[in-house]
Every structure is written in structure tokens, then in C-alpha cells.
Amino acid sequence: MAKLVLQTDFGLVDGAVAAMYGVAFQVNPDLGIYNLTHEIPPYDIFAASYRLYQTVKYWPAGTVFVSVVDPGVGSDRRSIVAETNDGHYIITPDNGTLTHIATYIGLKGIRQIDEVKNALPGSQESHTFHGRDIYAYNGAKLASSQISFNDLGENLPIAEIVKLPLGEVTQQPGQVSGTIDILDIRFGSLWTNISLHAFHELNIHTGDRVLVSIYHHDHLRYQNQMPFTRTFAAVRVGEPLVYVNSLINIGVAINQDSFSDVYRIGTGINWHITFAKAPAAPVIIEE
Missing domain, CATH: 2.40.30.90 (Bacterial fluorinating enzyme like)
Structure with missing residues (x-):
């Protein structure tokens, strides 16, 4: 069984992270869930992108990462899942969070997640906690092999994802x-x-x-x-x-x-x- 690794800007002062854990354990009570960090500065997409780059390559191939720094939650920004060239999976908003991974590791494929079809049952009327209802839910299903990468949505050209500007050397x-x-x-x-x-x-x-x-x-x-x-x-x-x-x-x-x-x-x-x-x-x- 693959592993599920969570990253957010939620902190641990309330129940948001615990709710994500709960949803994942409902999908599979035997799933291994780990924290990358929940202390990304609020709304800091660049930091989220960098911390993924700092961490992802040291985990076994097949590990599923969920990264939720999502100031545009509920808007028309896309939810996506990426497969890296090293065989890891990252579920995240398409807001620049994949910038460092795409630049320094490379992406093999992108799927756009259908936020209606693939939502946690009973959550469709809520539009402000996709970290729980879309990302943790589908991350747990992917890590548990209940769905495949291709099952999560339509193919999205890699060149179309949002990227943040990076400094030059x-x-x-x-x-x-x-x-x-x-x-x-x-x-x-x-x-x-x-x-x-x-x-x-x-x-x-x-x-x-x-x-x-x-x-x-x-x-x-x-x-x-x-x-x-x-x-x-x-x-x-x-x-x-x-x-x-x-x-x-x-x-x-x-x-x-x-x-x-x-x-x-x-x-x-x-x-x-x-x-x-x-x-x-x-x-x-x-x-």
C-alpha cells in the first residue's frame, strides 16, 4: 500500500487537519498517513511549492502527496493530480503549487479532477473545504488503489498548469x-x-x-x-x-x-x- 502525505497552511489550532485524517481513514482505516507540514504561511503558494520540492523525491515511488494552500478555494481554479517523473502523485489546486516540481523534477502527466463526480459523498453543498472533500478523499482512494491516476479526470496538458515566476541564476x-x-x-x-x-x-x-x-x-x-x-x-x-x-x-x-x-x-x-x-x-x- 502506498503512503499518503499531507501538507497545508491550516496549522493545528483547530480540527481541519484532523478532519482530513478522518476522511482518509474512512476510505481505508489501514492507510499510513504522514505530515509534510501544516505550517506553510497562510496563502503562501510559493512556500508550498518549495516544500514539496524539498521533500517529495525522498519518499518511495507511489507515495501520494496532498498539498492544500488554496486561497482560491471554491472559485474556478482547477483541482488537479500530477504524476511526477519519479513516480510520485500530487493532488493540489492548480495555482502554482507544482512550480518547483515541474521545473526541477518534471511531470509525466496531469489529470483535472472533477470536483462534483469525485467529491466526498454528502459534501457537494460545501465549497470551502476542498482539502477534506476533494483532496484528502481522493488522495486516500489513490493511495489505497481504490482508483487509478487515470480515473481521477480528463487529461490536462502539462504546459497548461499554472506556474509561479522563479528567480534566475x-x-x-x-x-x-x-x-x-x-x-x-x-x-x-x-x-x-x-x-x-x-x-x-x-x-x-x-x-x-x-x-x-x-x-x-x-x-x-x-x-x-x-x-x-x-x-x-x-x-x-x-x-x-x-x-x-x-x-x-x-x-x-x-x-x-x-x-x-x-x-x-x-x-x-x-x-x-x-x-x-x-x-x-x-x-x-x-x-
């Missing part, structure tokens, strides 16, 4: 630039869209110092030199560093503090970051 002599996509949320570290491969083009090695410049709408908000290290412990508590995060992209952090909070740095395509190899300190010769 650009390289110039001696520097690489990108965007701050998201935070390592509890610790306030900055996760960029710059890959280690692109960073290596600067000929920077562990222990070298890096000139880090951060801009918001082209206005310089932060600039400093810091070491490129393998671990946070390579610098003193309270000192900044450049490192490789768990997605093999470049991150910026403060050892045991929040870089985002300390320097008031945000995320998104309007937050740009540039890395360059810092010039070597001059050698002072005493006579």
Missing part, C-alpha cells in the same frame, strides 16, 4: 547571482537558488572568504565577507557563514542565530543575492 566574471527562495524556517538561514555547481565556478573552496551582497529591489541591504564552511561549528557563535544546504544549494547563516531576523532579510524573487570570492588580505612585511 546569472553568472558574470568573478560572481554568481540568484535569489533567496526561502528560509530554513526555524533557524532563519537563507536558502538561495544558486547550486553548488554554479558556486564552484567562482573557484571558491572550503575556508575561502566570500563577499556576500544582498539586495531588495536593487537596493543594497547587506554586504559582508564571511567564510565558506562545511559546518556551522566552523565559525564562532554569532558569526556568519556560507554553506551548502541539504538541497545542495548555497545558503547563508549565522551560527546559532537567525540571519533573517538579525538583518531583516526576506525571501522571494525581489530578494537578490550575489557571491564573489573575497580578495586576499594584503601581506604586511615588517622590516
Whole structure:
């Protein structure tokens, strides 16, 4: 039996997530249900897209993900199920939630879910909780092999799904630039869209110092030199560093503090970051 993994912006302060669990267990009481997160910031579709990208590829093929960050619930936005190139399934609103998966992993197929035919029995008069009535319900049926991917609706061309804008990585002599996509949320570290491969083009090695410049709408908000290290412990508590995060992209952090909070740095395509190899300190010769 496949697994069902849930992601929402609902939080755990009320019964919404528990209701999704209940519907899934009604479909199959033996189903394995797991949480990706329920702490996506409210309405933050980009964060939902990124957290799927961060997580999906580490789960076994056949795992069904349900992602519900749905500010357009009940509108004419589509409900869809995607099959990834790696053999995972994602049920979600067609509002950009599949942006990172489509870009970095790839999609094999998309089906548009019929929200009337495939709704939880008795829920047709409710139009504000598709997370329970459409997504968890059909996710549980798919994970339990009670329906197939093709059963969920008509084929939808992959090129027609909604995608959010992503930041670009650009390289110039001696520097690489990108965007701050998201935070390592509890610790306030900055996760960029710059890959280690692109960073290596600067000929920077562990222990070298890096000139880090951060801009918001082209206005310089932060600039400093810091070491490129393998671990946070390579610098003193309270000192900044450049490192490789768990997605093999470049991150910026403060050892045991929040870089985002300390320097008031945000995320998104309007937050740009540039890395360059810092010039070597001059050698002072005493006579």
C-alpha cells in the first residue's frame, strides 16, 4: 500500500487537519498517513511549492502527496493530480503549487479532477473545504488503489498548469547571482537558488572568504565577507557563514542565530543575492 502525505497552511489550532485524517481513514482505516507540514504561511503558494520540492523525491515511488494552500478555494481554479517523473502523485489546486516540481523534477502527466463526480459523498453543498472533500478523499482512494491516476479526470496538458515566476541564476566574471527562495524556517538561514555547481565556478573552496551582497529591489541591504564552511561549528557563535544546504544549494547563516531576523532579510524573487570570492588580505612585511 502506498503512503499518503499531507501538507497545508491550516496549522493545528483547530480540527481541519484532523478532519482530513478522518476522511482518509474512512476510505481505508489501514492507510499510513504522514505530515509534510501544516505550517506553510497562510496563502503562501510559493512556500508550498518549495516544500514539496524539498521533500517529495525522498519518499518511495507511489507515495501520494496532498498539498492544500488554496486561497482560491471554491472559485474556478482547477483541482488537479500530477504524476511526477519519479513516480510520485500530487493532488493540489492548480495555482502554482507544482512550480518547483515541474521545473526541477518534471511531470509525466496531469489529470483535472472533477470536483462534483469525485467529491466526498454528502459534501457537494460545501465549497470551502476542498482539502477534506476533494483532496484528502481522493488522495486516500489513490493511495489505497481504490482508483487509478487515470480515473481521477480528463487529461490536462502539462504546459497548461499554472506556474509561479522563479528567480534566475546569472553568472558574470568573478560572481554568481540568484535569489533567496526561502528560509530554513526555524533557524532563519537563507536558502538561495544558486547550486553548488554554479558556486564552484567562482573557484571558491572550503575556508575561502566570500563577499556576500544582498539586495531588495536593487537596493543594497547587506554586504559582508564571511567564510565558506562545511559546518556551522566552523565559525564562532554569532558569526556568519556560507554553506551548502541539504538541497545542495548555497545558503547563508549565522551560527546559532537567525540571519533573517538579525538583518531583516526576506525571501522571494525581489530578494537578490550575489557571491564573489573575497580578495586576499594584503601581506604586511615588517622590516
